[in-house]
Amino acid sequence: MNSPRKLTHPLALAVLVLLFEKPMHPYEMAATLKQRGKEQSIKLRYGSLYTVIRQLEREGFVEATGTERAGARPERTTYRLTETGEAEMKGWLSALVSEPVKEYRQFEAALSLLPALPPKEAQALLAQRLGRLDEGQRKLQSELAGAAAINLPPLFLIETEYALALLRAERTYVKALIDGIETAELGGMKQWHQWHADRAAARGSH
Amino acid sequence: MNSPRKLTHPLALAVLVLLFEKPMHPYEMAATLKQRGKEQSIKLRYGSLYTVIRQLEREGFVEATGTERAGARPERTTYRLTETGEAEMKGWLSALVSEPVKEYRQFEAALSLLPALPPKEAQALLAQRLGRLDEGQRKLQSELAGAAAINLPPLFLIETEYALALLRAERTYVKALIDGIETAELGGMKQWHQWHADRAAARGSH
DNA sequence: CCACGTATATTCGTTACCGAATATACGTGG
């Protein structure tokens, strides 16, 4: 259940799931993921795709069923899922669903370093972010609307709904933070101003 | 503002910010980050620390001020921030604050592949996650309480508050998703059950 | 009918990132 997996790239899990449906060649996997809009939630790079497939093969989770030549296109290798591959897929996906993993978000890093910027600047930059977050929200919503318009069941959109929920939460938080800075209700504002004032003074006197 | 940075690892930004305060040697940077609890929001690995410092030096953002030997400890190299390094720090941090960046969350990938698991199992796994999320929430809250107890100003805890806000949003979403599956209010449940039933049947008939 | 953009399909070289090893000194309990 909690075993350290040999592979870590989520794209490898996507490959296992795709091969669980039916055998495919790598390029078709990529095309399928794109067509279903999954490249929004799973980072898809051709270099990485072929890399993870080689790894999956090395671990015995997938195997080549032979190379074909359809029409006169370049040659291609089709893969299928093995028994252990199916087990790996179920175990890995189950773990990802049931166990939250620690992830390092860039904005979290930025917040933890925010005091390095003067308060006024920080506030203005956060306001800019607010606008960009609204943009992003609109984009996700129109994506959802578009999918609903072609009768795609919500089941296949849950990852987008999740992303939207997180985006909304971030917006709310950023708004509160801006207010906290503006009204100085955020504890530590004095030290923050002071530190930058001292630094400016030190600069001035040489 | 939107320039492609030479360095991308957030730890490099942390180094710039630390050197903005005062010259330091690498190990002291690591110790400082840990002491301030910033390793929660910025991934800190010794291997990466020395790597990014070499890169920062190559780009001219930091420079060695010489190697010292305090007491009889191993030799160490102290670095300081250059002028361009200070500019880089301000530009980079500003960009991170004002511009949301696309990030691929593991759970988003998991949700987009969820239909590969039978609905009942998916629901049970999501319920497990709910419990783990509550645990995580309690941990963050006790961290915040502990920090408040030693009078650390909230300004230095904004990244933790942010993490907590996202965690709460995720909890709410997961709860709603479980309910949607249980009550079959989530659109597409029929196809989901059907696909797995068909598959089981196909297996049975060899 | 042919030039050129796009779709199909994969390989390769580079590097960021990290786990683990290395080396020295300090502290402390037996």
Added chain:
DNA sequence: CCACGTATATTCGGTAACGAATATACGTGG
């Protein structure tokens, strides 16, 4: 007083991940 765990401080080697190159065929508008 010495053995062993912990703190100080850095280096090194392996590999996952990827950007970019490669190669072929198809389609289409001029």
